[in-house]
Amino acid sequence: MKRRRLLQGAMLAPLACRAEGERGHRKILRTALPSAEVGFDPAQVSDQTSVQVNAHIFEAPLAYDYLARPAKLTPLTAAALPEVSEDFKRFVVTLRPGIFFADDPAFGGKPRELVAADYVYSIKRYYDPRINSEHLYVYETAKLLGLSELRAEALRSKKPFDYERPVAGLRVLDRYRFEIRLAAPDPRFVHVLASNNYAAALAREVVQANGGEVMAHPVGTGPFRLKSWRRGSQIVLERNPGFREQLFEAEPAPGDAQAEAIARQLAGKRLPLLDEVQIAIITESQPRWLAFAGGELDLLELPTEMAPHAMPRGRLAPALQKRGVQAFASSGSDVKFSYFNLDDAQIGGLQPARVALRRAIVLAYDNEAELRLVFKGQGVLAQSMLPPAVYGYEPGLSSEASRSDPARAQALLDLYGYERRDAEGYRTHPDGSRLTLRRAGSPDARQRQLNELWKKRMDAVGLRIEFEQAPFGELIKKSLAGQLQIWGYSWSIGAPDGDFFLGMGYGPNAGQSNDARFKLPAFDRLYERQHVMPDGPERLALMREANRLLLAYMPYQVHSHGLRVDLCQPGVQGFMRHPLGRDWWRYVDLVSPAR
Incomplete structure (x- = not known):
């Protein structure tokens, strides 16, 4: 991933933004996120806000070095990186003793140590039909021995999922060790164990004590715990008083000035450095930006709509520099x-x-106008679903997905029988029946801009389009149930590999990551073959062949790869966006201003 410092010259401290400092004697970081949370059970959520909050409460066995680029795996609750068999079918994780969950009434007033059984239980939850996790495909694709059969039995019998049933694919070896066995090689499975969304440890007592309210009652081993929550408005995290001693250590890439500055500033400090994180949910871009500009927020991902004001010509505005x-x-x-x-x-x-209809829609739309008008140029046009930061990305690829060509779209529609028009002048299906596109989105200003662009471009080629709106969490539910016709959003990478994005076209993932419900046997065979291969030319060739099938059948219309700009107020130290990790606030500090 390329990361560049946007401000030059005016700053004296390499990373520390100096002006505000501590609030009293407590270090309270104030930030805002653009979409409402769904809840705080890793197995049940995938939205950006919930995932980011969970990353500070729950912990996976592994993590990514905060500063290393390219991404480097490192132990988190594990004592070391897993033991991996030569055939990539057996993984043994050994946990570090002396790690404890945050205090909770479910523990009866006693400290509760993290043990291997917690990870075994937590992974099994993804297979529980009552949870119906959209992340189940991660494990089913990896083919953990016996787990899919256990789930199938629960579905068939309509009895509760049997967490006590031993299975060969996931078992406790002793108090601190657990083993995962796969039916087929998976050279990149180890990255699953670095994901808070897929491999976070929950305590069974807490889940059972809270039943259907587990989404509102997160208890993990991480640096923070949930202090308060007003749904869709504010989330407050506080330092976990029982968090173990974790001293900052990382390996900045040579020549990376930002990373090297952080390494100097945080060397040897005990984490976390903050007492509290206050997260406001502000869905509209302008109020979010005004809150930062007015000093009410310490840290903010710049809304793209505000880029011309904050970053004219790619440089920080003079008033902000000052x-x-x-x-x-x-x-x-x-x-x-x-x-x-x-x-x-x-x-x-x-x-x-x-x-032909889907390809015509893509040709009729204008990604360049979207990037320029809606996202203010903050990104680059995408050629396929594989972003530049993942293995399998093809730099020289040029696809019709990035080029607007209304004339070709109209010719394609005419050629395949969509030439007839109804009384309103819109195209019909070849059999003369009404043709209506329906695109979903959240009710906000950006979506209104997108809808206007979609309406204009579809009208230009004679395609009727209508719009439906719902909160992001509700759209996720509808998408998983197959109730949306067209919907658009953004996926961020969770591992440094293109397998995830290709998996969005894998037939068995339909209803989970495969929102398009694309089912093509030829694609599935390619995906399965590349999935078990080690990295190399043969795997790359298969990945690219699969990627071209996605472009040919067009279950997905790619738009752009975003440019993210993070702003911090004076007094914030240590923040750096990691392309894979999400627990950034673990490393952030607030310092007194230099006078």
């Missing part, structure tokens, strides 16, 4: 896209006419 604000940009780790539901009666299917 205040000591710093800006840092990162790119290449996400992809903005829309998906087409291939089960939908209007646009779904793999027949040539339906493929």
Whole structure:
């Protein structure tokens, strides 16, 4: 991932933004996120806000070195990196003794140590039909021995999932060691064990004590715990008083000035450095920006709509420079896209006419206008679903996904039978029936801009389009249930590999990561073959062949790879966006201003 410092010259301290400092004797970081949280059970959430908060409460066995680039795995609750068999089918994790969950009434007033059984239980939860986790595909793709069969039995019998049943694919070896066995090689499975979203440890007592309220009652081993929560408004985290001694250590890449500055500033300090993190949910861009500009927030990802004001011509505005604000940009780790539901009666299917319809929609739309008008140039046009920061990305690829060509779109529609028009002048299906596109989105200013652009571009080629709106969490539920026809959002990478993005087209993942419900046997075979291979030319060739099938059948319409700009007020030290990790606040400090 390329990361560049946007401000030059005016700053004296390499990273520390100096002006505000501590609030009294407590270090309280104030930040804001653009979308409401769904809840705080890792197995049940995938939205950006919930995932980021969970990353500070729960812990996976592994993590990524905060400063190393390219990304480097490091132990977190594990004592060392896992033992991995030569065939990549057996993984043994050994935990560090003396790690404890945050205090909770479910523990009966006694300290509760993290043990191997907690990870075994937590991973099994993804298979529990009552939870219906959209992340189950991560483990089913990896083929843990016996777990899918256990889930199938629970579904068939309609009895509760049997957590006590021994299975060969996931078992406790002793108090601090657990073993995972796979049916097929998976050279990159170890990255799953670094994800708070897939491999975080929960305590069974807490889950059982809170039942259906577990989403509102997160208890983990991480540096923070939930202090208060007003749904869709504010989340407050406080330092976990029982958090173990964790001293900062990291390996900055040579020549990375930002990382080297952080390494000097935080060397040997005990984490976390903050007493509290206050997270405001502010969905509209302008109020979020004004809160930062007015000093009410310490740390903010710059809303793209505000980039012309804060970053004219790619440089921090003079007024912000004068205040000591710093800006840092990162790119290449996400992809903005829309998906087409291939089960939908209007646009779904793999027949040539339906493929032509989806390709015409893509050709009629204008990604360049979207990037310029809606996202203020903060990104680069995407050529496929694989972002630049992942293994498998093809720098020289040029696809029709990035080029607007309304004339070609119209010719394609005419060629495949969509030439007839109804009384309102809109195209019909080849059989003369009404053709209506329906695109979903959240009710905010940016979505209104996107809807205007979509309406203009579809009208230009004679395609009727309508819009439906709902909160982001509700749209996720509808998407998982296959109730949306077209929806667009952004995925950020969770591992330094393109397998995840190709997995969005894998048939068995339909209803989970495969929102498009794309099912093509030829693609599935390619995906399965590359999945078990070690990195190298043969795997790259298969990944690129699979990627071209996605472009040919168009279950997904790619838009752009975003440029993220993070701003920090004076007094903030240690923040750096990691392309994979999400627990940034663990490392952030607030210091007194230099006078």
